[in-house]
Amino acid sequence: MTRPLLLLGQPHLAPLLPLLEADHDVIALWDAPAPDRLSAVDALVWAGEFPLGRDLIDAMPRLRLIACFTVGYDGVDLGLARQRGIAVAHAGNVNAEDVADHAIGLLLAHRRRIVDGDRQVRGGGWTAATKMITRSIGGARLGIVGMGAIGQAAAERAAAMKMRIGWWGPRPKPDLPWPRADTLETLARDSDILLVAARADADNRGMIDARIMDALGPDGLLVNVGRGQLVDEAALVVALRKGRLGGAALDVFDPEPTDPSRWVDMPHLVLTPHSGGATHEAVGRMAQALMANLAAHFAGEPLPSLVTGHG
Structure with a gap:
């Protein structure tokens, strides 16, 4: 046969x-x-x-x-x-649960400056006269872009951490307990952290653009575990360099593997090599x-x- x-x-x-x-x-x-x-x-x-x-x-x-x-x-x-x-x-x-875990890990790593702390200890920068001050997770406003399996799993984890959750996607989902914003820009404006967990398609390339980054603002954090092409990377580089966006934590890039020179000396950034679902x-x-x-x-x-x- x-x-x-x-x-x-x-x-x-x-x-x-x-x-x-x-x-x-x-x-x-x-x-x-x-x-x-x-x-x-x-x-x-x-x-x-x-x-x-x-x-x-x-x-x-x-x-x-x-x-x-x-x-x-x-x-x-x-x-x-x-x-x-x-x-x-x-x-x-x-792998939705694992990607959600990774998203929360990126969020924690950036907001609690875990990577910076590791470098400080290893580099001898921790002394009796220094104390790293970070920001709480509880009470922070988390906006989730795309409320599929990953978005919902991340929301459940964030709720357990006492974050305030909103979301936006192209279609309403009345059964969800979290409020849907009228627009993506509104969600960004009303969030401290914007988590991108949407599925990529031909219609949403670059939807996290300079306008959305400006709405998130100089204290805001952008986390992307969806697809790299959902974020306008050129606009992201400019926003981080100029301080118009507070920070970014990225697991996905456009293209992949990403060119490391793009991120050299980039401030307020945590990166992982598209490993969110790779358990x-x-x-x-x-x-x-x-x-x-x-x-x-x-x-x-x-x-x-x-x-x-x-x-």
């Missing part, structure tokens, strides 16, 4: 090879497979934050499934996939979701984590 042929998209997905090869034949995109091999591919395993070009889709006329290993799928043109009759699957919300537990759940989607597809059954959005 002929086994399905999979194309594995990115080198960092190589650890999946032994798992995938148990039931499929697998070729790797980074090995530059010949056109005849690409033309025989049945399914593509992809890291959804990476742009998936039309030329690669065109090279795989048998392709009927794009299985994103990741939760995000913003690099996939859903409209094109729909036109070609290609199903798109992802990992569901398997051993979440990666294990992502692998399980991937295998479940592949198994269902080749068995002609409904996909457990079918992407139903429109491109």
Whole structure:
């Protein structure tokens, strides 16, 4: 019996090879497979934050499934996939709790100056005459941009820390206990901390722009665990340099990996390398979701984590 042929998209997905090869034949995109091999591919395993070009889709006329290993799928043109009759699957919300934990960690690290404190101790700057004074978390106004699984998980954690929570998203969610702002700018103006946890799409690139940063203001903190392209990074650099924004804590960038020279000597900044959802537990759940989607597809059954959005 002929086994399905999979194309594995990115080198960092190589650890999946032994798992995938148990039931499929697998070729790797980074090995530059010949056109005849690409033309025989049945399914593509992809890291959804990476742009998936039309030329690669065109090279795989048998392709009927794009299985994103990741939760995000913003690099996939859903409209094109729909036109070609290609199903798109992802990992569901398997890392939402971990990303929410990371968001709160970034918030704490910045507001309580944990990174600065570490450097002070290691560098010998802590003396009997010095005392680092930081700001409380309780009572701080947290505005969450995007109230999906990550946003709601972050809100639950923030509520336990006695923060005051508001949110904004393009669609009302009447069942939520937290108030929705009329506009994104209003939310920023009424927040001490703005947490970006929205899903990226073609319509919201750069939505956290200079106007939103100015509304958050010189004492405000911007935290981004969504996607780098949601924030106008050039405007962010200017706002931080000129003191129009109080600080930023970023786990995602545009593009990735980010150019470190952009952040050299940047004030009031905490950075992590897109590691919010990268826990051993979440990666294990992502692998399980991937295998479940592949198994269902080749068995002609409904996909457990079918992407139903429109491109």
